[in-house]
Amino acid sequence: MIDVLVLDVNETLTDLEPLRDGFAAAGLPGHSLDAWFAATLRDGFALTAAGAYADFRAIGGDVLAAQLAAAGIEPTEETIGQVLSDFTRLPLHPDVEPGLRRLHEAGVRIVTLTNGSAAMSERVFTEGGIIDLLEHRLDVATPQRWKPHPDAYRYAADVCGVPVERMGLAAVHPWDIDGARRAGLRGFYIDRRNTPYPKAFLAPDLIVEDFVALESHGQIRRRTDTAT
Numbered sequence: 021m022i023d024v025l026v027l028d029v030n031e032t033l034t035d036l037e038p039l040r041d042g043f044a045a046a047g048l049p050g051h052s053l054d055a056w057f058a059a060t061l062r063d064g065f066a067l068t069a070a071g072a073y074a075d076f077r078a079i080g081g082d083v084l085a086a087q088l089a090a091a092g093i094e095p096t097e098e099t100i101g102q103v104l105s106d107f108t109r110l111p112l113h114p115d116v117e118p119g120l121r122r123l124h125e126a127g128v129r130i131v132t133l134t135n136g137s138a139a140m141s142e143r144v145f146t147e148g149g150i151i152d153l154l155e156h157r158l159d160v161a162t163p164q165r166w167k168p169h170p171d172a173y174r175y176a177a178d179v180c181g182v183p184v185e186r187m188g189l190a191a192v193h194p195w196d197i198d199g200a201r202r203a204g205l206r207g208f209y210i211d212r213r214n215t216p217y218p219k220a221f222l223a224p225d226l227i228v229e230d231f232v233a234l235e236s237h238g239q240i241r242r243r244t245d246t247a248t
Contacts (some may be wrong), residue, residue, distance in 0.1 A: 021240070023128075023129060026205065027130065028190065030057075033113065036053065038109070042106040045103075063079045063083065076135055081104065108140050115231045116150065119233075123235050126235070131179070132158060133167065133172065133176045135159070138158060167199055173189070184203055187205045194209065194224075197221065197222070207223075207224040208224060210231065
């Protein structure tokens with residue numbers, strides 16, 4: 021049973037598929053999105069492992085510039101800015117709003133924690149109808165450690181005023197689940213694509229197909245529990 025549900029943002033809440041159009045408009049094939057996202061995470065993780073920090077926009081811009089240059093396209097700030105600005109217009113997955121609303125109505129505290137920028141998600145969450153459900157929208161700029169470093173999750177616990185053991189993280193990324201579990205949180209794997217969970221990582225406490233299914237499980241404390 022947990023008190024606070026921490027949510028990853030990119031891919032967990034938001035659907036990145038529309039970003040492919042921006043890559044195509046810049047002259048890159050749509051599948052470049054997958055390599056770009058993986059390389060951006062790789063470089064953020066690498067800096068964190070080395071004890072350094074750069075934000076998602078800086079790293080993502082550098083990776084995109086390299087992709088454009090490799091394709092013989094001038095990597096201008098205008099082109100890079102246009103592609104990355106699409107993050108502010110992403111849709112939520114269809115299960116997110118109904119699932120989170122039910123969790124909120126059940127008395128669960130909900131926060132987001134992203135390796136990206138919390139500010140970039142404000143429009144997405146507002147248009148998706150969930151911004152009123154979120155107690156905090158957090159990013160890793162304050163701890164200056166990308167998830168899955170334990171300091172990122174501990175930062176969220178400090179902001180919420182609860183021990184990490186009373187928190188759970190929901191994400192589609194096994195590396196995020198593993199990091200949260202090693203930091204002391206519970207881990208809830210949102211497996212929309214029926215993807216096998218890697219055996220090298222600590223196993224999640226729960227595997228569900230979406231947030232509606234997550235709400236139906238008893239590992240998240242209901243308001244009635246606090247009233248007894």
